[in-house]
Amino acid sequence: MKRVTYISRFAKQLSGEEINEIGRVSQKNNSRDEITGVLISTADIFYQEIEGEEESIDTLFEKIKRDTRHKDVLCLKTEKNIEQRRYPKWSMKTVNIDAESNILMHPIRNLFQVLADSYGVIEKYTQPTVLKFVTNGINPLNIPSRETKKIILFCDIMAFSYFSSILNVQEVVSMTNTYLTACTQVLDRSGGEVTKYMGDCVMAYFDIEQADEAIRAGLDMLSGLERMREEVPKDSPLRFLHTGIGISSGSVIEGNIGSATKLDYTILGDAVNQAASLESLTRCLPRALAISQGVRDLSHGEWPFIQLGEYELKGGHDPVPVYSVDLLITEKPTNPLEIIDEISRTLEGTRLPG
Numbered sequence: 001m002k003r004v005t006y007i008s009r010f011a012k013q014l015s016g017e018e019i020n021e022i023g024r025v026s027q028k029n030n031s032r033d034e035i036t037g038v039l040i041s042t043a044d045i046f047y048q049e050i051e052g053e054e055e056s057i058d059t060l061f062e063k064i065k066r067d068t069r070h071k072d073v074l075c076l077k078t079e080k081n082i083e084q085r086r087y088p089k090w091s092m093k094t095v096n097i098d099a100e101s102n103i104l105m106h107p108i109r110n111l112f113q114v115l116a117d118s119y120g121v122i123e124k125y126t127q128p129t130v131l132k133f134v135t136n137g138i139n140p141l142n143i144p145s146r147e148t149k150k151i152i153l154f155c156d157i158m159a160f161s162y163f164s165s166i167l168n169v170q171e172v173v174s175m176t177n178t179y180l181t182a183c184t185q186v187l188d189r190s191g192g193e194v195t196k197y198m199g200d201c202v203m204a205y206f207d208i209e210q211a212d213e214a215i216r217a218g219l220d221m222l223s224g225l226e227r228m229r230e231e232v233p234k235d236s237p238l239r240f241l242h243t244g245i246g247i248s249s250g251s252v253i254e255g256n257i258g259s260a261t262k263l264d265y266t267i268l269g270d271a272v273n274q275a276a277s278l279e280s281l282t283r284c285l286p287r288a289l290a291i292s293q294g295v296r297d298l299s300h301g302e303w304p305f306i307q308l309g310e311y312e313l314k315g316g317h318d319p320v321p322v323y324s325v326d327l328l329i330t331e332k333p334t335n336p337l338e339i340i341d342e343i344s345r346t347l348e349g350t351r352l353p354g
């Protein structure tokens with residue numbers, strides 16, 4: 001059996017009668033589906049535990065997540081293969097803490113508020129990989145480091161320093177956030193793990209069998225940004241939002257890397273440096289996507305690969321062949337100054353330098 005514990009916030013104010021109605025429907029459906037659990041509400045927060053056969057719980061949790069009466073559904077814990085129910089007699093015990101007069105309910109109400117507030121913040125600042133471990137009941141601190149093979153992808157904004165010199169702080173932040181959101185959405189959809197943001201740079205990795213997914217993600221990022229450039233107003237800096245992408249593969253060390261006060265669950269190794277190096281190389285290449293020979297060889301897709309020459313990459317000794325995909329979407333000016341020129345010509349007069 002499986003147990004899922006989550007918290008969420010009311011989408012709008014709900015009356016006691018409306019909350020009871022959720023409880024009534026839940027009890028009816030849950031006794032039919034052999035699901036048990038508890039639903040607690042206080043102020044604008046729901047806390048729920050649902051337990052039962054894995055398939056029934058997955059179906060119900062999907063349905064609950066889509067319910068428009070609440071929002072910000074945040075899974076706190078998923079327990080698989082549980083042998084005993086915690087609430088065998090409750091098809092869904094519904095408790096509205098605010099309606100209870102017992103003074104002991106006050107600290108419990110506070111506890112739920114603190115939990116919802118702090119988890120909401122922690123979720124935003126925590127690496128998705130780490131959050132996934134925690135919600136699956138795994139303590140990432142106990143995972144031993146290991147050597148493994150990965151596909152690594154780096155991308156960042158072209159001419160970012162120039163943008164920072166002509167845009168105000170809010171515009172720089174907004175542009176960077178728009179870019180990071182767009183890239184992360186593509187990477188999430190493609191099965192990649194976003195492991196780090198470093199300023200305007202995204203580092204992600206894929207399993208070694210996912211070379212095609214990584215290439216597809218790179219192309220999707222380029223076409224997503226192209227669509228964005230066409231849709232935004234003429235004087236928006238997003239019209240000039242271009243990215244460079246580097247993809248490499250190889251052996252890496254995966255584990256908890258950092259200090260006693262700040263840890264990342266991430267990967268380390270020459271293959272990581274090579275992806276960063278390929279990404280930097282795109283500045284001076286005629287293509288925005290640079291792929292290593294290893295990734296090309298691992299791919300099973302029918303990509304029209306094109307060799308861009310041989311280059312020495314960070315972490316390597318000899319020049320190695322660098323590839324791209326020969327599609328219109330990967331083409332870009334070879335000289336980075338041409339992009340800056342285009343930006344300054346178009347935005348000229350609307351912005352003051354510095």
Ligand SMILES: Cc1cc2nc3c(=O)[nH]c(=O)nc-3n(C[C@H](O)[C@H](O)[C@H](O)COP(=O)(O)O)c2cc1C
Pocket residue numbers: 022025026027029030039046048050060063064065067069070092
């Ligand atoms: C906070 C919250 C908890 C819910 N819990 C359950 C539940 O345990 N079981 C259930 O069947 N529906 C639950 N629902 C309702 C479902 O989202 C959905 O509206 C309902 O299952 C549809 O039932 P029906 O198919 O009988 O109309 C919950 C909704 C909310 C907002």
